[in-house]
Amino acid sequence: MIGYESDDDACVYVVSKDIAIIQTVDFFPPVVDDPYDFGRIAAANAISDVYAMGAEPKTALNLLCISNCLDMGVVRKILEGGADKCMEAGVVVAGGHSIEDEEPKFGLSVMGLCHPDKIRRNNTPRIGDVLVLTKPIGTGALSTGAKADLLNKETLSLMVETMAKLNRNAFEASISLDVSASTDVTGFGLLGHAKEMAGGKASVTLEIDSRRVPLLPHALDMARDGILPAGAYRNRSFVGNHVVFEEDVSLAMTDLMFDPQTSGGLLLAMREQDVEPYLSALHERGDVAWIIGRVLPAEGTAIKVI
Amino acid sequence: MKTIDARGLSCPEPVLLVKRAVLEDEFPFTVLIDDETPRQNIIRYASNNGHEIQLTEQHGEYEIVFTK
Structure with a gap:
């Protein structure tokens, strides 16, 4: 529904006249030292795209890249941070996928719902606003x-x-x-x-x-x-x-x-x-x-x- | 003249080495860098803090002289 030309924040699929699905994904390497904080930030960041589109986030899937030598306690903290943030947003973390990578990365693909008429675009500002x-x-x-x-x-x-x-x-x-x-x-x-x-x-x-x-x-x-x-x-x-x-x-x-x-x-x-x-x-x-x-x-x- | 070789260092280390030399009043001094980000960072530090610099470029490497 929203094309590539507008650089919008997520993909929109209209399921029916009342429901549109908003799908987004974002992940990145650690931006802070503390793994729990990194998890929270990555989740807040990924969920934010759904809010930006005017939708309510509903479910999420984790994306995790970790190296073999990374302590499992650290990995657990990242995921906990993400899960806690999703819970705060009322988002169900339904699973995810992890792969091996030298530099750790974490993020989520988040799905949200919205009435098709309520979708917010990023490039339609009204004069006077x-x-x-x-x-x-x-x-x-x-x-x-x-x-x-x-x-x-x-x-x-x-x-x-x-x-x-x-x-x-x-x-x-x-x-x-x-x-x-x-x-x-x-x-x-x-x-x-x-x-x-x-x-x-x-x-x-x-x-x-x-x-x-x-x-x-x-x-x-x-x-x-x-x-x-x-x-x-x-x-x-x-x-x-x-x-x-x-x-x-x-x-x-x-x-x-x-x-x-x-x-x-x-x-x-x-x-x-x-x-x-x-x-x-x-x-x-x-x-x-x-x-x-x-x-x-x-x-x-x-x-x-x- | 003192030379700070900040080539290959990741940001913000080059600009911090410059700041230290300034605070220790080591004028004039030269700093060597090989990337765009430290070049911009150092130019900003100098311009925002009233220091005079001369910048020369050669083969993607920069030499910045802090005179005062």
Whole structure:
């Protein structure tokens, strides 16, 4: 139902006039040292694609790559982390498959259900809508800092918990709202995914207010010191020419907006009058989101950062 | 002049070696790297922290001189 041209987050198969199946898969090598945390993050990340499509995740299958010399206790911890996160999301882990590989990898293929009319696309933002982001950015820069032990315990833990957090509240609080475009911010960074949202035809310009983009603590310190992953530069070279920055946006801030995220938040375009009810609904669930921009008529660029 | 050979090191190690040399006031010094990511990281560190650098490239390897 949704083709390759739109770079959407999952495959959609319409079973009947009331039911569409959303199928997604994502897996990656460890992003943190602790195997249980890695499992939680990989699961939250894989499930997030289903929320981004506007669907409720239902079942999942594990994908695991392990080397022979990896301690079985470690493997068990990864799977436990994944299973606990799935349970939190109401997702049944129905099995999975493992193969031998030198570098460990873990992730899941997740199935979700949705009414075919409720499927959310990532590239159909409506002019006048407000852009809302549901997690702070900076996990790529902080992960690079963590590799060199540059993070204190609090920052490290906040980074891990941010990545391990489900986008469940972010999605559920928006179910009754008329969301015009939805995606989750992952490897292409905030601006890469915003570029996808703006679409190829450049019929809109997404204006992002850099002062309102939430950052994880110390992410800006990392960016200022050049502690950035290769992906941040790759993302800039892929989408940089679709972005116009106002002069006063600092280089470090622009770097963070290209920083690849692991298990990032949802980026939603919604009607202005829906924003306050959405934030209140999130607040009731003990959660938050940030207004970061708006959808403007095309101004000759996919994205404008002010 | 001190030379930091950061070729083959994985990020963020090269930029951290540069930062250490700066903090220990070892100007002028040269850093050698052989990849795009440390090049970008070091340029950013220098530009965001007000250091003057000269960059030269030869056969995919870079030499960056920190003057102050």
